[in-house]
Amino acid sequence: MSGCPGSKTIDFSEKTNQEGSETGKRPSQLRQWPIQLHLVSPMAPYFQGKDILLAADCTAFAFGEFHKDYLKGKSIAIACPKLDSDQEVYVEKIKALIDDAKINTLSVMIMQVPCCFGLAQIAKDGAEKASRKIPVKQIVVGLEGNILSEEWI
Amino acid sequence: MQKVLNREIKELITAYPEVGRVLEEYGIGCAPCSVGSCLLKDVVGIHNLDPQKEATLMYRIEKAIYPDRKISEPVVDMTKKAAPKLITYSPPVKKLVDEHVLIKRLLALIPSIAEFTESSLKVDKNLILGCVDFIRTYADKYHHMKEEDILFKYVDEKAEIIQVMYKDHDIGRGYVRQAVEGAEKNNKTQVKENLLAYRDLLTQHIKKEDEILYPWIDRQLSTTQVGEMFRKCNEADASVGDELPKKYERFIVGLEEKFLQEVTK
Numbered sequence: 031m032s033g034c035p036g037s038k039t040i041d042f043s044e045k046t047n048q049e050g051s052e053t054g055k056r057p058s059q060l061r062q063w064p065i066q067l068h069l070v071s072p073m074a075p076y077f078q079g080k081d082i083l084l085a086a087d088c089t090a091f092a093f094g095e096f097h098k099d100y101l102k103g104k105s106i107a108i109a110c111p112k113l114d115s116d117q118e119v120y121v122e123k124i125k126a127l128i129d130d131a132k133i134n135t136l137s138v139m140i141m142q143v144p145c146c147f148g149l150a151q152i153a154k155d156g157a158e159k160a161s162r163k164i165p166v167k168q169i170v171v172g173l174e175g176n177i178l179s180e181e182w183i
Numbered sequence: 184m185q186k187v188l189n190r191e192i193k194e195l196i197t198a199y200p201e202v203g204r205v206l207e208e209y210g211i212g213c214a215p216c217s218v219g220s221c222l223l224k225d226v227v228g229i230h231n232l233d234p235q236k237e238a239t240l241m242y243r244i245e246k247a248i249y250p251d252r253k254i255s256e257p258v259v260d261m262t263k264k265a266a267p268k269l270i271t272y273s274p275p276v277k278k279l280v281d282e283h284v285l286i287k288r289l290l291a292l293i294p295s296i297a298e299f300t301e302s303s304l305k306v307d308k309n310l311i312l313g314c315v316d317f318i319r320t321y322a323d324k325y326h327h328m329k330e331e332d333i334l335f336k337y338v339d340e341k342a343e344i345i346q347v348m349y350k351d352h353d354i355g356r357g358y359v360r361q362a363v364e365g366a367e368k369n370n371k372t373q374v375k376e377n378l379l380a381y382r383d384l385l386t387q388h389i390k391k392e393d394e395i396l397y398p399w400i401d402r403q404l405s406t407t408q409v410g411e412m413f414r415k416c417n418e419a420d421a422s423v424g425d426e427l428p429k430k431y432e433r434f435i436v437g438l439e440e441k442f443l444q445e446v447t448k
Contacts, residue, residue: 081406081407081410103407104406134407134410134411134414135406135407135409135410135413137406163413163417164410164413164414165273165274165275165406165409165410165413167406181271182271182272182273182274182277182409
């Protein structure tokens, strides 16, 4: 059980496809490009006054209904708090999204591994530095793709 | 049973008092409600009980109404202990819950104020009008108006539970008018009775909001609506300025100091 939980090898291939239906096509709910937090500009039109989803890179792969349940109707930025560099830029971008793009809400979606909570911390730091106040929500995704918690922070 | 679910709760409790007692056991305090026109199905739905608890409640209500009817008891897995529900609020709703705290501090002081009024030679008009100013400006204008102008607009305002809240607000305003009239006429009994009635009403009203109504509204709000409501509440607060809540907090602190001294005299 030692080592980093974020990079520990776990195989749950036996459990995949246990529920749900594969019928029907699921259209992408993505309405913008780019999406990586280093690449996006807070002044991009798709952020102005919108609800923003700040998603850890792995969440979209882990959570099967990502597009339908969380991306739909929102603009997105993605980041990895474990591997990305220059994360102080991220804090400034969150602050700019709140103050300059005047976003409506910020939902931070992270994996349950401890290092991923760094992204929630980045969001909190950016929100605290901003002069405007907005509701910030944290959604935690389990390693097997279930939603573990969803709460306003 | 479908017919029963669509009946008004007050009428049902009047016809079958046992229903009131069963609801009370489940923390659903409809019996003393001032209106009681909510339908049984809405009353049960709004409390968001876990499915097992709700099934048992419905079974007991049905038994209370039709004692001779053969009704199969729901299978309840007693090994699964329901986790205690922690109420969490969205940020704008949390702000309204936090504002209740200052109002509850005044409500806690009302018995002392009523007793002081009773034992004084004449009504302390400044004291009573100070409390009335708090109620009218902080509780009513600052707080209730955000509920009425913003929060309630996100749900069906015709819903019985919302109508009950509006009615409570109106009844409360009536008690306050009566208390002012009592203070003007130096009628100690009128002041005392109306302040105590206001206290009873608001205590129940705030409990209903914190534990039932607000969580029910929160469950229906989308993320976009939460953000929008947060902004509207902030704009409403900004329109009255930062000083208003601070001023009324100082007023309550002053009252607490005064009546603590009265008690320890």
